[in-house]
Amino acid sequence: MQKSFKELGIAPPILQALQDMGFEAPTEVQTQAIPPILNGEDLIVMAKTGTGKTAVFGVPILQMTDPEAPGPLALILTPTRELAVQVDNDLRLMAKYLPHKSTAVYGQHNIRVEDEVLKQGVTIVTGTPGRVFDHISHGTLKTKHIRFLVLDEADRMLDMGFMDQVRRIIKTVPKNRTTLVFSATIPPDIQRVCRENMKHPDTIEIESPTMTVDTIQQLYYRVSEREKNETLHRILWLERPESCMIFCNMRVTVDRVQRFLSNHGYDSQALHGDIPQVKRLKTLKASFRCWWPPT
Numbered sequence: 001m002q003k004s005f006k007e008l009g010i011a012p013p014i015l016q017a018l019q020d021m022g023f024e025a026p027t028e029v030q031t032q033a034i035p036p037i038l039n040g041e042d043l044i045v046m047a048k049t050g051t052g053k054t055a056v057f058g059v060p061i062l063q064m065t066d067p068e069a070p071g072p073l074a075l076i077l078t079p080t081r082e083l084a085v086q087v088d089n090d091l092r093l094m095a096k097y098l099p100h101k102s103t104a105v106y107g108q109h110n111i112r113v114e115d116e117v118l119k120q121g122v123t124i125v126t127g128t129p130g131r132v133f134d135h136i137s138h139g140t141l142k143t144k145h146i147r148f149l150v151l152d153e154a155d156r157m158l159d160m161g162f163m164d165q166v167r168r169i170i171k172t173v174p175k176n177r178t179t180l181v182f183s184a185t186i187p188p189d190i191q192r193v194c195r196e197n198m199k200h201p202d203t204i205e206i207e208s209p210t211m212t213v214d215t216i217q218q219l220y221y222r223v224s225e226r227e228k229n230e231t232l233h234r235i236l237w238l239e240r241p242e243s244c245m246i247f248c249n250m251r252v253t254v255d256r257v258q259r260f261l262s263n264h265g266y267d268s269q270a271l272h273g274d275i276p277q278v279k280r281l282k283t284l285k286a287s288f289r290c291w292w293p294p295t
């Protein structure tokens with residue numbers, strides 16, 4: 001029998017916010033992982049992207065921290081700036097009826113603005129390891145009150161070479177805390193971090209027999225390099241999607257495809273690492289439900 005959010009033990013102000021977000025019933029990972037976390041347990045969660053992991057840690061953090069107490073009380077580490085902003089955005093929506101304050105800190109963001117927000121006091125900080133470590137070193141982010149430590153997409157943080165910084169950050173956080181690790185895979189380095197820094201964690205694995213989401217129909221077209229743009233144009237013309245994401249393997253290709261689409265009258269934007277952060281956030285903001293200021 002499918003459980004409701006209420007049956008998972010979630011408090012009314014958060015239930016209301018989840019409902020406002022359009023969440024009618026918990027996803028599988030939410031059903032399995034929220035109750036043990038509300039019970040104070042450390043947890044390793046293996047699930048792929050898009051399964052609803054943000055609420056898995058967001059709900060218990062909001063429910064189990066006192067927004068009036070000196071903070072920050074929760075620290076969430078993410079591999080990318082975009083993910084930090086997205087998680088922070090979701091947490092703010094979940095905290096709609098609560099006084100908790102949440103902020104994101106990440107590379108290329110104005111550090112003076114971040115200092116000011118941190119100085120005013122926040123309950124939850126989400127950030128990339130480099131910037132979080134900078135704030136800890138400068139004394140602008142105090143970790144002594146942290147009760148929740150979350151490593152989101154830990155395997156990607158490992159791949160991107162952030163693990164040393166993550167370890168140094170963990171050392172500054174009090175041991176009396178809940179530690180949650182989210183990772184699609186658990187390579188040996190992540191296993192070690194979990195063993196050394198978590199208290200008897202259970203592992204919840206959300207079965208993913210295939211690497212794909214069943215609700216997505218997949219097609220492929222065999223075309224020569226020369227015909228790619230025209231084929232894309234024809235597919236878009238036929239399918240007429242309301243919105244769509246196109247992935248390319250190189251930054252130059254992203255720019256080339258974007259120019260091609262713009263020249264053909266599509267309202268399109270490019271996203272890649274050479275594009276300034278402010279512009280990237282503007283593009284993201286324009287493309288989905290999101291209201292953070294692109295500062």
Ligand code: ADP
Pocket residue numbers: 022023024025026027030048049050051052053054055
């Ligand atoms: P993950 O962190 O696993 O990649 P997210 O937490 O970002 O996934 O959730 C993926 C998407 O699904 C988001 O757009 C989120 O708003 C939505 N979502 C999450 N949980 C639910 C739910 N219970 N019902 C409906 N939509 C949900």
